[in-house]
Amino acid sequence: MINQRLRYKLQNLPKKPGVYLWKNKYDQIIYVGKAKNLFNRTHQYFNVANNDKTMLLVAHIVDIDFIVVQNEIESLILEANLIRKYRPKYNVLLKNGASYPYILLTSETHPRLLYARDYQKIKGSYYGPFATPKSNRYDTYNLLQSLFPFRKCFRLPKTKCLYYDINQCLAPCIKNIPPTAYLPYIQQVDDFFKGKPKKIIEHLTNLEKQAASNLNYEEAQRNLNLITQIKNVSKEMSLSQTVNLRSLVNEDVVGYYIKNDLIAIVIFSYVGGKLLTKHQQIGEIYDDVEELLSNYLVQYYYHTYNFPKKCYVNLDKLTLNQLTKLIGLDFIKPFSGKHKLILQNAADNAKNYMATNYLVYKQHKQQTSGALNELKQRLSMDNLTLIHVFDISNLFGKDKVGGMIALEDGNFSKNLYRKFIIKNVDSNSDYASMYEVIKRQYMNVLRTRLTNLPNLIIVDGGLIQMRAATKALQELNLHKIIPVIGLVKDKLHKTNKIILPDKKQVTLEKHTPIYLYLLSIQEEVHRYTITFFRQRFKDSAFKSLLDEIPGLGKKSIEKLLTHYDNIANIKNASVHELSQYVNEHVAKLIKDKLG
Numbered sequence: 001m002i003n004q005r006l007r008y009k010l011q012n013l014p015k016k017p018g019v020y021l022w023k024n025k026y027d028q029i030i031y032v033g034k035a036k037n038l039f040n041r042t043h044q045y046f047n048v049a050n051n052d053k054t055m056l057l058v059a060h061i062v063d064i065d066f067i068v069v070q071n072e073i074e075s076l077i078l079e080a081n082l083i084r085k086y087r088p089k090y091n092v093l094l095k096n097g098a099s100y101p102y103i104l105l106t107s108e109t110h111p112r113l114l115y116a117r118d119y120q121k122i123k124g125s126y127y128g129p130f131a132t133p134k135s136n137r138y139d140t141y142n143l144l145q146s147l148f149p150f151r152k153c154f155r156l157p158k159t160k161c162l163y164y165d166i167n168q169c170l171a172p173c174i175k176n177i178p179p180t181a182y183l184p185y186i187q188q189v190d191d192f193f194k195g196k197p198k199k200i201i202e203h204l205t206n207l208e209k210q211a212a213s214n215l216n217y218e219e220a221q222r223n224l225n226l227i228t229q230i231k232n233v234s235k236e237m238s239l240s241q242t243v244n245l246r247s248l249v250n251e252d253v254v255g256y257y258i259k260n261d262l263i264a265i266v267i268f269s270y271v272g273g274k275l276l277t278k279h280q281q282i283g284e285i286y287d288d289v290e291e292l293l294s295n296y297l298v299q300y301y302y303h304t305y306n307f308p309k310k311c312y313v314n315l316d317k318l319t320l321n322q323l324t325k326l327i328g329l330d331f332i333k334p335f336s337g338k339h340k341l342i343l344q345n346a347a348d349n350a351k352n353y354m355a356t357n358y359l360v361y362k363q364h365k366q367q368t369s370g371a372l373n374e375l376k377q378r379l380s381m382d383n384l385t386l387i388h389v390f391d392i393s394n395l396f397g398k399d400k401v402g403g404m405i406a407l408e409d410g411n412f413s414k415n416l417y418r419k420f421i422i423k424n425v426d427s428n429s430d431y432a433s434m435y436e437v438i439k440r441q442y443m444n445v446l447r448t449r450l451t452n453l454p455n456l457i458i459v460d461g462g463l464i465q466m467r468a469a470t471k472a473l474q475e476l477n478l479h480k481i482i483p484v485i486g487l488v489k490d491k492l493h494k495t496n497k498i499i500l501p502d503k504k505q506v507t508l509e510k511h512t513p514i515y516l517y518l519l520s521i522q523e524e525v526h527r528y529t530i531t532f533f534r535q536r537f538k539d540s541a542f543k544s545l546l547d548e549i550p551g552l553g554k555k556s557i558e559k560l561l562t563h564y565d566n567i568a569n570i571k572n573a574s575v576h577e578l579s580q581y582v583n584e585h586v587a588k589l590i591k592d593k594l595g
Contacts, residue, residue, distance in 0.1 A: 002046060009064055009356040010046075015039045016068050019078045021086075023063040026527045031057055031090040032082045034075040038066055057090045067278055068349050069243065070341075076100075077129055077243045081274050100129035103141055105189055110151045110172040111182055113189075115141050127193040129244055140233045143226065144192070147200060148185045197230050204230070242342050245273040250306070253339065254313040255346025256293060257354050261285050262361065264354035265296060266346050269308065280353050282361045294319050300415065301327045302450070312339045368410035371517030378498075378506065378514075379483065384455050385409055388441075390469070391460040391525040392433045393533035394422075402437035403529030405521075406454070412524060416451065419532045434459060434468035442476050457484045460525055466499060487522050495522045549593055551586045570594060 002010070018038045022031040035041035045058050069075050080100060083091050104114040106124040115138075116126065130140065145152070149170045152163050156173045163169035170177045188199055208223035245251075253268040263285050269277040279300075285292060294315060301307065310330045315323070320331040334340040372384055387407040394400035406416035420437045438457070445451055457473075459465040466486045473479040486499040495518055497505050508515040546557050560570065560581060570578070571594045578587035 003062065005360055006061070006063055008359060010039075010042055012356040013039045013042060013064075013066065014068055014352050014355075017070070017072050017075045018066055018068040019075055019082060021065040021082065021088075022057065022061045022090075023065065024060045025062045026531050027063070028531065029065075029082075029086045029088050030060055031088050032079055032086065034072075034079040036072055036075075038068070042066075053090075065278070066352070067275075068345070068352055070345065074243045078275055080129075081243070081276055085276050102126045102128035102130070103144065103193075105150075105186065108151075109179060110156070110170075110177065111186065112151050113141070113144055113148070125190070127189075139229065143229060143233075144189065147226075148189060150182070150185065192230070192233075200230060201227055242338055242345060243275050245270060245338065247273040249273065249310065250308040251339075252308045252311040253342045253346050254293075254297070254311065255343055255348070255350045256289075256314075257347060257350035258285065258289065259354050259358060262354065262358070263289065263292065264350040264357075265293070266350040266353060267300070268342060268346050268349075278349070280350070282354065282357055284365075290315060290319060294323060297323060297331075298326065301329065304415070312343055314343060364411075367513050368517060370513040372410045374512075374514045375517075379456070379485070379500065381455065381483070386452055386454045387456045387458060388454040389458040389460065389521055389525045390434065390437055390465075391529040392422075392430055392437070392465075393526075393529045394433070400433055401529060401533045402433060403525060403532055404437070404441060405525045405528055407521070410517075417528060430461060431464050431468045434461070434465045435472050438469045438472035439475065442473070442478060446476065453478070454482060457482055458521065459484060459486050460522055462486050462488050462499060463503065466503075487518060489522075495519050546590070549586065549589050551589065552582065556582045556586070 015037050017034075017036050019032060019034050020038055020042055021029045022033075024030050033041070042064065045054065045061070067078060069078060077100060102116045104116040104122060104124050104126050106112045106114065106122060108124075111124070114122070116122075146168060149163075149168055151172060152169055153161070153173075158173065160171050160174050161169070164171040164174075170181060188197075191197060192200060204223045204227050208220045208227070211217070211219035211223060247270075249270075250272065251270045253270070254265065255268075256263055256265045258264075261284055262282055264282050265280065267279040268275055269279065271277070283292075283296070287295075293313070297311070297313070301311075307327075307329050310332055311323075312332050312334050313320075314333055315331070317333070320333060323331045332339075334343055376382065376384055385408065389405045389407070390402060392400065392402050400422035402420035402422060404418040404420070406413045408416070418441065420440060422433050422436060424432055424436050442453070445453060457469060459469050463486065466484055469484045470479055473482060473484070483501040485501060487495045488497040488499060488505065490496040495508070495515070496510075497507050498518065499505050508518065546552055546560065570590065575584065575587045575591055578590055582590070
């Protein structure tokens with residue numbers, strides 16, 4: 001059964017190429033797919049009879065995210081990037097580090113053309129990646145090797161070889177070839193991958209005509225085939241440069257779209273030159289758009305730990321300079337080139353995000369406004385602009401973790417979310433865990449002043465959790481500044497009461513705005529904390545068993561943790577498969593240990 005929110009999003013998906021990300025009830029990405037037409041492809045999951053595996057996937061789908069790209073090649077490359085980043089449960093291919101290859105023109109004194117699996121330590125210009133079939137990739141590489149007289153050998157020999165005799169090498173082994181001799185060929189290679197192979201085609205056309213005039217039709221046909229191949233590959237490469245950039249620099253690109261009184265903002269994050277993350281948000285416009293956007297970026301990067309080196313955004317020069325000085329990263333307005341194209345694509349994605357979330361946001365805003373007003377009345381408070389919500393998760397007192405979510409003006413603000421590994425391992429009580437988490441959070445706030453204190457703290461629990469939170473606040477002299485309320489669950493583990501700061505309990509009527517709002521808060525903090533707990537528990541369960549195996553070191557354990565989701569998958573793997581990550585003797589010990 002498709003929920004109403006997902007149904008609305010599906011109805012408003014664009015009929016453009018892109019990548020879609022199916023999510024489960026825990027907001028986890030469970031499948032990444034590519035599509036020529038996002039609208040048609042995503043609807044196929046629900047409109048036609050599927051096999052058992054697809055039906056299992058569909059049963060867990062609760063939400064969708066997507067990124068629109070310019071062409072099918074970009075969707076192939078982006079799909080590969082995201083699968084490697086998120087390792088979704090229902091994806092198989094490209095999960096274990098596979099990647100599309102590049103062609104590398106080295107920056108050596110006598111350059112070489114190399115077939116590279118990914119960015120390597122070798123310096124030079126990387127062209128790609130190639131999302132074409134394997135045979136086409138090798139054909140392109142071999143084509144370039146035959147067209148340009150770059151060095152073919154790993155080390156220079158003392159005598160010439162066959163490549164010099166067939167005019168495919170300048171023979172620096174026997175001649176004094178200056179670096180400037182390679183410059184015209186380097187430029188032609190660069191033009192080739194930018195979709196401008198004019199000089200190469202002119203040269204081959206002359207050879208084709210010359211061969212035809214000499215009645216050498218086989219040679220003429222070969223040159224015609226080369227021209228066709230060059231045009232096809234060059235066109236492909238010129239289209240695929242906005243998902244993987246020829247750069248190792250971390251960069252963000254910001255686009256936005258305005259509809260009525262709302263603005264949708266999308267931030268593309270490139271890590272090591274690869275598009276890996278899309279941050280998106282809808283907000284209300286209360287100010288000049290330029291002012292609003294610059295304020296948003298200040299807040300966004302204020303809570304970001306891993307800064308990019310550059311941020312491309314459509315703002316005026318004065319604002320860009322002010323942001324650069326204030327935040328400490330280079331803000332740039334692109335006027336042409338690939339970053340201008342990426343900026344336009346980010347803006348298109350912001351428009352599509354607005355289309356799929358406009359009514360959802362409006363409905364949520366209306367419900368949230370009513371719920372916040374009622375909560376203010378019950379607490380006799382005028383201001384609830386910032387709320388912090390805490391939860392604790394553990395299994396029999398082990399792998400205890402805490403989670404904190406934040407709401408700004410009633411909306412979830414994921415930049416402010418925090419995770420805590422409980423350090424007090426000697427105590428199994430929820431009281432001690434909640435006390436530790438609350439105290440650590442606000443000691444850090446008071447020490448660093450990097451974030452604001454909340455107007456309200458909500459703990460997922462009853463009087464015990466409230467007392468723990470209150471004690472921590474008292475020791476920090478914050479108990480008179482920040483009130484604390486608790487969410488009490490019924491036998492079905494659903495919130496049915498709130499405990500007010502004066503310890504009075506108020507029963508909530510189901511389906512009222514405040515009940516639904518607090519229920520959504522409880523579900524979000526539980527989702528966030530339990531997801532963190534499951535990851536911690538999975539890792540510790542792996543390690544507790546694997547640490548006991550002789551010859552299995554920390555690095556090998558990390559490899560297994562990266563490539564397998566659970567112990568059951570390791571048990572089902574053969575010794576031959578495991579020996580890809582550890583030696584065969586250790587692989588046999590693993591199988592013996594796990595039975």
